Amino acid sequence: MTRTLHRFHGGIHLPDQKALSLGRPLRQAALPSELVLPLQQHIGAAAQPLVAVGERVLEGQMVARPEGFVSAPVHAPTSGTVIAIEARPVPHPSGLSALAIVLQPDGEGRTVEYQPHSDWSALDPSTLRNLIRDAGIVGLGGAGFPTAVKLNPGPHTAVETLILNGAECEPYITCDQWLMQERPEEIISGALIMRHALQAQECLIGIEDNKPAAIAALRSEVARRGLTEAIEVVEVPTRYPMGGEKQLIKVLTGKEVPTQGLPIAVGVVCHNVATAASVHRAVELGEPLIRRIVTVTGHGAAQPGNFEVPLGIPMGELLAQAGGTTAGFSRLIMGGPMMGITVEQPQAPVIKTANCLLAVTDDELERRAPVRPCIRCGSCAEACPVSLLPQQLYWYAKSKEFDRAQDYNLFDCIECGCCAFVCPSNLPLVQYYRYAKTEIWAQEREKRASDQARRRHEYRVAREERERLEKEARAKKKAAALAEGESDDKKAAIQAAIERAKAKKAQANATPPATDPPAEQPAGEGAAPAEEKH
Secondary structure, eight states: OOOOOOOOSOOBOOOOOTHHHHSSOOEEOOOOSOEEEESOOSSSBOOEEOOOTTOEEOBTOEEEEOOSSSBOOEEOSSSEEEEEEEEEEOSOTTOOEEEEEEEEEOSOOOBOOOOOOTTGGGSOHHHHHHHHHHTTOBOTTTTOOBHHHHTOOOTTOOOOEEEEEOOOOSTTOOHHHHHHHHOHHHHHHHHHHHHHHHTOSEEEEEEETTOHHHHHHHHHHHHHTTOTTTEEEEEEOOOBTTTSHHHHHHHHHOOOOOTTOOGGGGTEEEEEHHHHHHHHHHHHSOOOSOEEEEEEESTTBSSOEEEEEETTOBHHHHHHHTTOBOTTEEEEEESOTTTOEEESOTTSBOOTTOOEEEEEETTTSOOOOOOOOOOOOOHHHHHOTTOOOHHHHHHHHHTTOHHHHHHTTGGGOOOOOHHHHHOTTOOOHHHHHHHHHHHHHHHHHHHHHHHHHHHHHHHHHHHHHHHHHHHHHHHHHHHHHHHHHHHHHHHHHHHHHHHHHHHHHHHHHHSOOOOOOOOOOOTTSSOOOOOOOO
């Protein structure tokens, strides 16, 4: 039965330029003199180093552990020696450096003892998620969200549909297309593992119709395994940005993901096909995420193609292995022409989310004409795949009315660039939206810091008041005890004095005063003469 497809609002058609990199077979990148492994190659908290400078490590060894629930570990792509743990340039729009482990390969390729789990169907979902987390797997489509977290919808949340995103809608990029054509068995194995971890009812793999070889390869693998009831490979129209998570969900299921909501809210979980292949390698082979397929393309690259590369290889080194640059080369972009970021420093490493290195010439990507005032034509609103009002967002971002921009659902913008592509005034709309988001995030951080400082101050004042009252209470209690003690002592002294007085009086009453009788004298001696009787 043919699945009924739906349509998302807006979108545009772009020249795909994919033939540039599909004309050569997959090449294995040679090991460079050093590999640079940033500690944050994913959304969430940066990993924490487990090794020290001078330590020898094995291929597949965990060299940095995850920090917190939303985080991912980092593993050594080959054996060698840790020569530094320091800030190094990384591929990021800011152009800033970040802490990284620098590994010098020894060329020996010694590995840790991998622990494969071919009987993964006997494992419970929690055990599977832990295996995937320990393997350091994140979304390889570019987002970089830790895969184990997305495979954990919660005990009370039912997953109806697992979607594997094979649209790869942005021009030039073909790494997923090559993977689907040449290694469909890895993707299907990963899909089954993910479905088991999620306990999902169905699995859909969405692929744009400009990739017939990939569609045929996956359908053939599904049929060979007898999985047609469990997994459906769906051909979807070629329209940018079909690879957007919400857009693909709408086309395949007809469900609308709520504003600022997640797909799980409509019973859907979406992963990239390359992520599924990495899950297969992690669970069934025991191999952590230490390499990936990267497209090196553009008219500025001498020998475009797809390469399987160790993570951490400098981008300039990978470009050199693709024959270097042509005479017209002007700049290097990580990702595609619509959502990629310019790489200012070629020593920046290939990271987990780097799916493409695009070397462009001066005339390859249309140079922007001078910016003119907005003419309110509405073309941006017609092209927006999220049904936003880009013109209003532009005005509010420009005037720094960030609250109003949020009222118009600024954070639903996926920064696909459709609005800027069709704008006749050449307004850099996406840059304004990114600026507004950055400012709002900065304000929220300041507010959180201010709220935290206020709570700390209130807590300190309350603590000091509590301590003062406790001190006063102790002082009163002590004074009362002293007063009571003094009163008792005085009463005792008075009572003792009374008792002594009583005892003295009683003694005086019981013993009369002692007196001596008169002494008798002999007669004739000094005695008075007796009275004469008359």
